[in-house]
Amino acid sequence: MTMMADSNDERMVMDLSQVNSAQNQAIDRLKLLYPMVNEDETPLPRSWSSKDKYNYIGLSQNNLRVHYKGYGKTHKDAASVRTTNSIPAACGLYYFEVKIVSKGRDGYMGIGLSAHGVNVNRLPGWDKNSYGYHGDDGHSFCSSGTGQPYGPTFTTGDIIGCGVNLVDNTAFYTKNGHHLGIAFTDLPPNLYPTVGLQTPGEVVDANFGQVPFVFDISDMISELRVRTRLQIINYPMLDHGQGQWQNILHKMVSAYLVHHGYCATAEAFANGTDQIFEEDLNSIKNRQKILKLILAGCMGEAIDLTSKLYPGLLERDTNLMFALKCRQFVEMVNGTDSEIYRNNNENQTSVIQSTKLLNKSSINCNLEELNHNTINGISDQHFVSGQLEDDIDMEDTSLNTLSNSKNMINQHKTVVNTNGFKQINGDDIMEIDIGNQSQQNKHFISMECYSNKNCKRQLCGGNKQAIEKMLDFGRQLYAQSMQLRVQNGKNENNKKMLRDAFSLLAYSNPWNSPVGWQLDPQQRETVCARLNSAILESSDLPRLPPLEVAVSHAKELVRLMSSIGLGACGFAVVDDIIQY
Known part of the structure; x- marks a missing residue:
């Protein structure tokens, strides 16, 4: 130590x-x-x-x-x-x-x-x-x-x-x-x-x-x-009896493993510490399947599986459904969503890049149409109280960039090694297994590309049909936002999510742009945690595991220390204490 x-x-x-x-x-x-x-x-x-x-x-x-x-x-x-x-x-x-x-x-x-x-x-x-x-x-x-x-x-x-x-x-x-x-x-x-x-x-x-x-x-x-x-570490603790603290910690760890769907680890830990699951093992495995799909970028499949396994959940929580759909749009841009991947696979293109040149004028036309119809909103359903809804309009600079973009797609070739793993310009690609799909339908993501500014990638993997699907999906997403706006009133979080997602189209290389952070695989974790908590709550289980609640409480105490002028809060970094 x-x-x-x-x-x-x-x-x-x-x-x-x-x-x-x-x-x-x-x-x-x-x-x-x-x-x-x-x-x-x-x-x-x-x-x-x-x-x-x-x-x-x-x-x-x-x-x-x-x-x-x-x-x-x-x-x-x-x-x-x-x-x-x-x-x-x-x-x-x-x-x-x-x-x-x-x-x-x-x-x-x-x-x-x-x-x-x-x-x-x-x-x-x-x-x-x-x-x-x-x-x-x-x-x-x-x-x-x-x-x-x-x-x-x-x-x-x-x-x-x-x-x-x-x-x-x-x-x-x-x-x-x-x-x-x-x-x-x-x-x-x-x-x-x-x-x-x-x-x-x-x-x-x-x-x-x-x-x-x-x-x-x-x-x-x-x-x-x-x-x-x-x-902090040497602070004296009250004596609650031999093994009492250990038993509490075992329960917290077990609940954490179950909450995040680590089935095998949770079972092994429970057997070694005599813990009992509050949730049925099949339910844990079902959540695990959904979480794996989200973390692999397969948002469409994750939404479909959630609707199948937990009927009515997403229909009741419309804001959660909207958040999932916004993430799906981002994954479409990324070329990793299921719909986009199928198009790329059928045309023998990689998830990240296409080997075919596209008709750029056609793409620009689609982008302009999305800009005009989707963002500005021209159909009747986009009007609220007789006035044009401007709640999620992008900045003029972004709109101009969309309209004037001439190089949204760049050619980029994929090389397949003899060992069956793909490479892009020599960069290794991580293979992510998303469950019971065949070897041909596994998703490949170049992890190095997310941190390499010189790595050239293409919108929707560079596939024309995939781009058209993505644009059509964007129109539907905008319409859904307007419907939520009418039903529930303004929602700043929804507004920001949609604006950020659409802003990706304003850049010829969205990965290396001010809004490119959305394309980082780590950003999937937020919506993943949100859906996981909603599923648990629908089954009358806690939204958060006790371990995470305890950490949140500790961080709030540090914040309160700051508000009353206790300087030690400057060094009471909860994450560092946990790692210790």
Whole structure:
């Protein structure tokens, strides 16, 4: 167990080192630094505030550069600025750096923290709930005009860092990458990074994590993560009697295996732990067949089998049926749905690619027709209250792309090896057995293509008849959405699903597009879990297994820790604890 913990810690250190050395500005480094922060609820500090500052402060360079524009005669001319947002507790350990571009006339600069509402006509540290490290004398100021010796002075060219340990409620500073020790303790929550200037010519630049820091904080983060993890694992448990906890865990594991249809494993585990199934074994196997079909991309067959084995289920849950149909449309684009696969198989084409060139004008015509008839809606059933329904219209840019697309299908050949396995340009293809189908009807999916941007694939496997079927299916799907709209009112989830699915047609290579994530096989798991839960609920069984409920509860507790300002939530990663 210790070796595993060490391995995980090494991995975390490596990940954080990559964050510290990342040069790709397209990556949001702050999300990598503070993965537990939900910025929809508690945004991170990313720049200085143009409102929460004294009027002697000037801002430039995307509000990251601060310069002094006052008189600088006495301490009454001091001016400070705070960031747009306070430091979220979920950071666990927060850090920012300030580069001294120019010390100005006297270098009366303060770097630190302050609460909302603290007087900004002061250097940080002089008032209550304000903390600062000053450059002219190297003193630390803790809510007082009297400083204490702390570190060296700093001047032009120096980089001063300020870190906040939200687990212990302490703050520390660094100078040019060197840790200077703890400066403040017993800090209050919801502090803002703050910088103060006092004499003409003083200019500083801030780095809130958008670019690599001079100081490497990865070791400190790893140490806090390990400490929090061990605190959770070693937390004393109530004694409910010998074997009581083990019996509870056995029940949770058994219920999990049954819930997800792992029949053989569930039977073996039950025999070894004297567990009893709440569900009939045949029912488990029936669910397993359906789940296998979905995970193989065979949505049409999965829907048909569900209707056969569980009559009325999908008719009662129309939103679930719509979600399944939207996924079926995506799998048609992918070339993996049963209907598309049959067309490809009959024409001796692979699931991913066709060896035949298609009539592109015919395809463009179909796409334009889908664009005009299906998305804009011209039939009477597409009108609600006498007005044209525009609830799921795509953006104009997507529509133009659809209409002007000239290269939706590209030729791509499939090679069959002597061992019977297919290859596409040398890439191995995983064979997925979906049950009792013949060897000829097994589905092949190039798993590497999903991560290889250079892998060329074609819409619906490049088969003309399959594309026409897909377009016709899209019209029916739109009509179904309008019917649900009339019956049940607006549904934002349904609207988004359909818009995302149709958006795949706006790109000549949908796999390598902003909406290409839908074509990843992992996206099947969401609709798979939703259908599985609905089947179980229809049989008066729990929608979720106790193990998943317990994990969800733990994650909710971590979220509540964040909302009340407990910094340990930044390192209480439930998934990491489970893997431990």
